[in-house]
Amino acid sequence: MELALVIDPALSVPLHQQVYSQLRWAILSGRVQAGQRLPASRALATSLGLSRTTVTQGYDQLMSEGYVQTRLGAGTYVCDLIPESLLTTKTVVHPPTVANEIPLSDYGHRVQQSPPRAQPREFDISFRYGQPALDLFPVELWRKLLSKHCHQKNHWLAYATTSTGHQPLRQAVADYLKHARAVQCTPDQVIITNGSQQALSLITQLLVNLGDPVAMEEPGYRGARHIFKANGAQLLPIPLDRDGLRVDQLFNHPVTPRLVYVTPSHQFPTGALLSLPRRLALLQWARQTGALIVEDDYDSEYRYGGRPIPSLQGLDSHGSVLYVGTFSKVMFPSLRLGYLVLPKSLVEVFDKAKWLADRQPPTLTQAVLAEFIAEGHLERHIRKMRLCYGRRRHELVQALYEHFGQTVEIFGDSAGLHVMAKLPLLFTDDEAEARAAMAGVEICSAQMQYEVPRNKGEFVFGYTAIDEDQIKTGIHLIAKAFQP
Known part of the structure; x- marks a missing residue:
């Protein structure tokens, strides 16, 4: 059979790639039908004025992708089912039916009762x-680091060996938190999460039973409140004043919460700073009651009247504080990387829960971020x-x-x-x-x-x-x- 192929040696596209592309298009467009025999490589090479090796390379690529197949002693034929056919399905037309409501779990019903997400609008x-200045982020530096790690090795293509995060990043986070936030931890206590929301979700799933009381600042971060409610917690709003959470209200409350969620270094949304006497009182209350404290340290790096305030976790000597942080505010939101610093006794169960949730955050992004922190670019x-x-x-x-x-x-x-x-x-x-x-x-x-x-x-x-x-x-x- 004769095939009208146009091969142009002046193009930058290699000749064998031109042979492959034009034959593939002939198959997809229907010029060459399924089951039809292609010209012998020697004959096609002669007609196009190419070497037989060039045509053979084009045939080999078509064969490796499933467009053609060889039949022993009979030549090369177009496959009956080409790759594109395997990616589409026929539309199935069903008779009109009345849709039955699919029952939800108890958790599903609680999620359904959460307030709807507001659709963002454009404003002048x-x-x-919660939006950082994205135009001031060093994008070119980030791109160079990303390119460097892409070309170094391909380890990031495989599954990670641990769900707790890329070890160099856990080390970098632990080192950074020690000197920037006075957090007491080893890299083994750090779990890398997909943002702080996942950290809060894991905490709630593993530590809060249905109906357990959870104390929150009033007002307080609604993202945490929705997670607690969706998991069936009973919320206990604790009032604030200019020194932050009214810890005395916890001591006097008739119900002892399973945990208390706080933003002590810059209370959300009031901006109050939890005073040192109240920090110590909160830790004392946790020791006496056996309750846990979730410290959300979402933007404490930014203080304009003095040094950042040391973390509540750094004052804890009894393993009562779970420390949550995120890179969304100091870098960019779509990075979707946060961290959770745990008491040592909780690391193993959180590791297992993280593996069940999503296996791992993206290894490539973690590797780039680890170098970004270790080389001092973050600070x-x-x-x-x-x-x-x-x-x-x-x-x-x-x-x-x-x-x-x-x-x-x-x-x-x-x-x-x-x-x-x-x-x-x-x-x-x-x-x-x-x-x-x-x-x-x-x-x-x-x-x-x-x-x-x-x-x-x-x-x-x-x-x-x-x-x-x-x-x-x-x-x-x-x-x-x-x-x-």
């Missing part, structure tokens, strides 16, 4: 919290961002006072990635959000962080993902929108 200016980035975020926080606070006067109340220490402020409003938080949205500005009420939502005029302003000019403009626009 957004004070959404250099944090120092740079601390200066930038400090300026933006100052601009936000000044703008709030300028437009709302001394009637505005700013909560918390000079730290973190957000400010909580109470504004003088004559209407509800929902209306305030709607008025701001009409002006092209996104603001977030703090009421969703309460177990019992309330309209208090409290708003959480993220300032890290927008520059100083946008901050000034945004506050001006919402002040104007809030006018009667």
